[in-house]
Amino acid sequence: MTADLTAAPKNPWALSPAGAAAGCPVAPSSGRLRPLGVTDVHITGGFWARRQQVNADATLAHIEYWLEREGWLGNFDASREGRLPRDRRGREFSDSEVYKLLEAMSWELGRRPDPALEDRFAAIVARVAAAQERDGYLNTNFGRPGQAPRYSDLEWGHELYCYGHLIQAAVARARTHGDDPLVAVARRAADHVCDTFGPEGIPGVCGHPEIESALVELFRVTGERRYLEQASLFLERRGHHVLEDVEFGRSYFQDDVPIRAATVLRGHAVRATYLAAGGVDIATETDDGELLGSVSRQLRNTLARRTYLTGGMGSRHQDEAFGEDFVLPPDRSYSETCAGVGAVMVGWRLLLADGDPSRGDLIERALYNVVATSPSPSGTAFYYTNTLHQRELGTVPDVGRVSPRAASSLRAPWFNVSCCPTNVARTFASLGAYVATVDDDGLQIHQYAPVHIRTQLPDGRPIAVDVETDYPHSGVVEVHVRGETSARWTLSLRVPSWARQATVEVDGEVWTVGPGAAVISREFIPGDIVRLELPVHPVFVWPDPRIDAVRGCVAVQRGPEVLCVESVDVPEVDHVDRLRVDTSVQPTERDGHVVVRAVTVDLHDDDWPYRDREEPAAGGAGAEIRLRPYRDWANNGPSTMRVWMPTA
């Protein structure tokens, strides 16, 4: 069946940043929860504020530098000046990195005004706009004499994918600034897409999903229904073998099975998560419970069988793809940074649609352990892939060179395929928008950080709360009610699945709450404090026995953070692979570090690594070894590292 577009409610928002969708990357017309944008939620301190600061101060400029240096920005000038294809540089999708920078800049400008950044933004938009053709077509890699014709390679060409990111950038701009030259460029491009790929047009889809979500969001911004219709058309076409069966098979770009029939995410992990996000968007706008249920089921099975402990998705290097169920090797785990962003995108959309607070667990896990792992502390070097086991000392990438996307074990300044740095930047700049939502009853807080929330409920009642916390260092989260709100309302606080003995305290009364949400309904008055305490002490985690690659191993988790042992922290051991963890002694904290007890085993080289007897068990009393958050590994140069540690 196809989506019933006639069931879609009227779009409630105008093209103004002041509406209910202000500052929101995702703003559905319906659904269980309503998002709050970066304009309503300000992260004021702690872990994520520091990450946002580095992103604003260093990463945006770093990306702009490399886009200039590698000529990916220059491609637009070359187009204007008629120097294409001669002077074309970069891969077929390089335009999209420019758009993702514009999106990141838009969120950043929405977070806090910055005239200098505003000028840089406008300058880039002008260069992009000048390359747009009269009919709205905009791509520096196709269509000119000497280039492949427009839309001649839907499998690999990424033209629609690039529009998707252009549109997302424009949506970010519209929702933080209002109408703008970038919005006009994106609308012309979207109109061109509808003209070209509509019911009477090219019956194809893009090899890389992304346009689907983008068109829905542009519909939400503009009220233009044909964008939604086109998004739905793209979604429904896919899965019927409309793309050529090139290199990695049709599941690679989710053209193997229609989205409604699929049971699990598969193929290229970024493509899969982006498509799932688009599916939720369309289901929400068309009130399509079947479609929503399908994506929800796919995500559930993916989390149960195809996701790393970090929330990372995709285990294969060859095709950047999900493996089969339970194929989750820690060494050479792919776990692309962008798939972490994709997991956040899907989780957030489902959370808005069905209100299930556990969606926030996935978002938190992926943010702390995948997205935050990618950038260096300086914000100027990145992981593209995120391995969970580093066996050999890596080599430091040349800061002056473009790196292969997955070759190094250390963060690199830029890649030949450089989707991850820009994806991190746009996610970090919009992070405030993933913290909290409202519904008719009240406020839901999904992510814990020091924030100021100033918003209103759908009925207009103002809500003002400040969150004070040192989370995840501490498990104590205090919500201070600041503003008067007449009548009773409900505060919901997510209780993560790992929090078995959480408590919530209001007015001296303490309750124990299980995973899900702590829900407090009352007539709050200024000065009220709701105090949630989550047990963030370190614990062992054991894998499902079907994950063969980590049999006999444990990991350690502390709150939302996955930990690891890194060679720089255990200089007394010549290789982390020699460690065997004693699980009879619980992990604990010592001098601000998590420690576990471990013994070391002797490893001896033979001519042949298969023997007719079992290795003797490790003995000895052992010693405490220090762990660190996984995301902080390799901050001190080449090292070896393990997340999953064999048990003694």
Add this chain to the structure above:
Amino acid sequence: MTADLTAAPKNPWALSPAGAAAGCPVAPSSGRLRPLGVTDVHITGGFWARRQQVNADATLAHIEYWLEREGWLGNFDASREGRLPRDRRGREFSDSEVYKLLEAMSWELGRRPDPALEDRFAAIVARVAAAQERDGYLNTNFGRPGQAPRYSDLEWGHELYCYGHLIQAAVARARTHGDDPLVAVARRAADHVCDTFGPEGIPGVCGHPEIESALVELFRVTGERRYLEQASLFLERRGHHVLEDVEFGRSYFQDDVPIRAATVLRGHAVRATYLAAGGVDIATETDDGELLGSVSRQLRNTLARRTYLTGGMGSRHQDEAFGEDFVLPPDRSYSETCAGVGAVMVGWRLLLADGDPSRGDLIERALYNVVATSPSPSGTAFYYTNTLHQRELGTVPDVGRVSPRAASSLRAPWFNVSCCPTNVARTFASLGAYVATVDDDGLQIHQYAPVHIRTQLPDGRPIAVDVETDYPHSGVVEVHVRGETSARWTLSLRVPSWARQATVEVDGEVWTVGPGAAVISREFIPGDIVRLELPVHPVFVWPDPRIDAVRGCVAVQRGPEVLCVESVDVPEVDHVDRLRVDTSVQPTERDGHVVVRAVTVDLHDDDWPYRDREEPAAGGAGAEIRLRPYRDWANNGPSTMRVWMPTA
């Protein structure tokens, strides 16, 4: 340093199949052992005779059919008729498959005359020869108007690689038949290569090694020193970054480090083993102990750290490459069939060079568990990759279609890259040549099968022995001395590393012999029987603890055969992943099958596959489950399978 070519001994063989090199794929001028060719060693029955029969009766015709059908043979006709590049079909290296078929046919014709096959062979040679250009250049993919220029893409173009296989085919023909149009074609091509890539020519190498060994062998056949010099030049150039650093890094084609400085095989496994084989060939002809020592060390480290239990090499799908040390995941193990052939090539050359009988262990392991795994019983479908763990039921490849090389879990008739079927065919047809060698003292038998050996020692004394055995079903190998040989000579019989309690019996006297070789020196007379008994009972094998992917698992080996559990043999269990082997009970044989005791565990699906407590150990008395030789898996259609089984 470079090879001292002046030290090379005079080539002792003329261009005649009757010389000491008759029927030999590899015929060094010096070295510890002298090979015996397919003309001297006839496999008369048993496992390998059946494989040779299927190869001759079915596989050669199957390959010829697909080469015609896919147009890879037709490319030569298209060249002659001026229809290139318009009518070119197949990948850049498709010419080489035609040459490998010619090599397989040559060995087959050397094994037993077959006028019809002789005609088919001659017809193909004529089509190939007609495409050769006046200056000796021969490649259907380059150099014509509309094609890329000759040698414009040494990284990926495979032109020299194709010559390598052309030359190997000609060597096979020369050593089984004598001079021939194919030999003339190969000589013209080799001369062209020397003219083009000599000291004053293009200072490059081929992205895929193969020409090195081939040129040395052609030197051995013809006595033409420039072929040896050119091979040495190619070998010494490589490793100095002479190729562009394309997609997978320089180690991919072993251009990262000079061969003398390397310590382990690395990069693309077929390229790595072919280059190592060439290194031994050149070292042997130039008496270069340093080079020989380097390759020997590389193989030792590769066997100790980078080889599957099956002898398979290469664990990565992405670049068909060796992983880092101990990265040997059984699911999606690549273990390309051609890398198994490459392992045989390197092992055999080192065995001839240094006489170390344990080289035969690798050859045996790779032949039984990799090369013999590839073809179906019918000889008309093949594995390209050889996984050690099949998690999901695969799909049966369409017998009428070309398969992607690594997509299916079932054998496919042909691949878009179809190097493996032709490699299996040339190896099987020449298998007799890997059975035995001679030296000044006597005869060495390296592989056990029913064979007739009729040869002579270097001093001219005739040797005639028959081997009678049902190996590897039985461990009893009887060597019957048939012919009179004046004076004492020595019979050496390899004792594999897994044979801890082997015995040898002569004239009623019995000795226990350890791994290495059983050596019997005496004045043998006709009717003498030497009886070797190898303990081929099934045993558990445990992995080195650094092979993380199989921690907590055992495999079972029976003699040279690696076994597996396949779902078709355990219909009482719904998935092989549920089995836990009880290692307190030794594997045994029951009704002609190897069985182990195992319990089944319940596997339950959760929302998240990481838990705060360990899975309870499997309980119950268990039951016997049946194993089968790994090479025979999937002979009965889609199934799941494990070589490495978790322990209870």
